């Protein structure tokens with residue numbers, strides 16, 4: 001079990017903490033890009049060739065946002081698969097014994113639901129671009145995994161959006177829980193995942 005010099009509590013290993021914060025940072029960029037690009041593509045008012053106002057702006061910026069969202073989403077999926085492989089083989093430090101079992105149970109439920117969505121949401125995104133044949137990423141054509149079907153694409157993206165919103169809700173709950181542990185309950189749960197410079201394994 002990895003322990004830090006300063007605290008006599010079991011903490012996540014350096015690898016687990018790296019995975020956690022990289023995925024957290026990428027998700028913090030990915031979700032706003034997703035909402036903003038869809039706003040630009042569907043809602044933002046631009047002008048057509050005749051100078052008339054139209055909904056939806058498909059310029060280089062919108063295109064770059066879509067390409068970035070796809071590339072980043074695939075990167076997140078790969079990182080989460082590696083992270084899950086690591087988690088399932090290496091386990092996690094035992095739970096903070098000062099936290100009541102019911103609370104620990106809820107936190108585990110939230111963590112595993114987040115993992116599930118971190119896999120399902122990007123796979124849904126890839127399925128959606130495959131059905132819709134929206135496979136271009138900065139001029140590179142990704143391989144499609146299903147035959148073209150625009151109706152299916154639309155349906156899959158409904159679930160993609162719903163999944164992303166549930167993920168956002170769970171992450172908000174998760175961050176709220178971290179604030180609760182740190183400032184209200186004043187236990188050491190958050191220290192388990194904080195980046196530290198020196199580790200003693």
Ligand code: HEM
Pocket residue numbers: 027030031032034035038069070071072073074076077118121122123124125126128129134157160161164165167
């Ligand atoms: C964890 C990873 C991902 C998250 C959190 C995420 C999140 C989102 C969000 C919040 C939206 C906006 C939803 C809306 O307002 O309709 C969106 C849309 C979209 N996402 Fe993702 N996404 C992820 C991965 C991917 C991947 C891997 C792809 C494809 C390779 C992808 C393709 C798309 C596309 C094409 C849209 C636009 C759908 C539409 O126009 O209705 N996403 N995503």
Ligand code: HEM
Pocket residue numbers: 020023024025027028087092107111112114115171174175178189190191192193194
């Ligand atoms: C300010 C932001 C965040 C803080 C302060 C934070 C804090 C923490 C802490 C302290 C733990 C360890 C809990 C324990 O000891 O049982 C943890 C675990 C976890 N966090 Fe976060 N987190 C943040 C953002 C995120 C985000 C954005 C995601 C998802 C994209 C995420 C996903 C997870 C998962 C899946 C675990 C479980 C780890 C495992 O046992 O495998 N966290 N987080």
